[in-house]
Amino acid sequence: MPAVLETRRRPLDWHALVVHALLLACVALIAFPLYYAFVISTQTVEQVIARPPVLRPAGHAVQNYLEAWTRAKMGRLLWNSAVVAVVSALGKIVISVLSAFAIVYFNFRGRTACFWLILVTLMLPVEVRIMSTYEVIGNLGWLDSYAGLTVPLMASATATFLFRQFYLTIPHEMVEAAQLDGAGPMRFLWSFLVPLSWANIAALFVVLFIYGWNQYLWPLMITNTEAMRVVVIGLQDLIPRTGTHIPEWNIMMAAAMMALLPPVAVILFMQRWFVKGLVESEK
């Protein structure tokens, strides 16, 4: 393959053509599962099971989506997922901002210990302590409640770490200026730090929203009633397992499309913030 600098002056840019072709192939490969799911969600059962497979959208979208909506009680499921995603993301951001603020702007006994206590939680994903966390929630009487669904997701070492790093970059003359003006710590936090970190907060919110929306193990364990289930779990009932069931994959895929749309839409609308949040929240 010739180097970029030589090819740029030629009338036919082979390098660019090859790159475009490969990129399009990658996009097609990555997008195919979603396209396929969408196509199935618009077909009748006969079209779904037809051989050769029909890979064009058909005209049954409206019926399938309505059927999926009522059968899976999608309204309730989506509402619950939205509550979990928004509340856990906001909760995480609030408690992380507060604790990072305390750790950076105050000298208090046990400050280092607090920081390490929080940081160590990086090492304990919910999956590895699942049974005993379940017991704790049971003892608190929080099974089948929004509190049980959201509060345990709120401790976030990464968010605290991120805000701490950000506050450390803010010149400390600002604190002195605020103190000279007679502003108390809460005033300083609210009028200076929070406005300065809106970009970080927005970026983090996108990532945390997706994290909350896509939670599975935790809601699966601590909710028993249909009314409290989140959408990622509720979809299970629609999977046509082998046996006597009619293979209603069209209904399944219609429900899947509705369940995956909110987080994907958040990514597409807030792409700039999303990438920023992703790269920053993990470092």
Add this chain to the structure above:
Amino acid sequence: MKRSVFKNRGLPYLLVLPQLAVTLVFFFWPAFESLRLSFFRTSAFGDRVVFVGLENFRKLLVSGDYYQSVVNSFIFAFGVTALGVGAGLFVAALATQNVRGLTAYRTAVLWPYGIAPPIAGIIFLFIFHPSYGVLPYWLSFVTAYEFNWLLKGWVAMALVVIATAWTHVGYNIAFFLAGLLAVPTSVLEAASVDGAGALRRFRLIVFPLLAPITFYLVVVNLFFSFFSSFGMIHAVTQGGPGGATEIMVFKVYKDGFIGLNLGSSAAQSVILMLVVIGLTALQFRFVEKRITY
């Protein structure tokens, strides 16, 4: 560095209180509880608890099922990591070439990150479906082999590996893009003037600069597939066929929540925590390295 600070006495404690409360109640208490339970045998109704020392661990170490779940976890995690990181690097390298429409391409490859692994699993379940799926149909023209994940363990494993890598590829691409865009173009141009071709430039200049990010992504992908893939397994294969996709986190849940064997489940949790500590230590070494740059 000396920082100006506020003088309040009680306020800082009030500020860290919510975070500490959540951390202590939902992280430390359960972690210690798991550690404690791992030394006991509990009857199924929880009414009798007997101290058994390291017996739960000893049983795990001689259990063929547990051994298989460890092997499955490694196959799964390394499969997802190799596929996800490899594909991520390939796509990101393409998406930083000097061509038009890069923003659109980048958006078009990032979004699978938003899809919950169980939902991705369901979609791939249908793509792989032995009677209705499009993939076995296409493959039937190439080979008469029956790609039935309900019967063949390795097909089921391939299914969950591909589906998991798919949900994570956007993440890997985002990091590689960030890394690639940080490579100074002047160095690349100089190399290009010296006659180094695209592949050679990538191998000699770009890849060494990307090594820290690659290492980070390998650790994160291993972490992710080891610990956060419960939903994928639960929604798609339930550990089957014949335990072929039963990974360690799924077994903790199955033995504890369904089998009610709390002691064994707790012992498995403790082993998983040790793995997490190992991976986190690796990650910290990386962070330290980054800081000295």
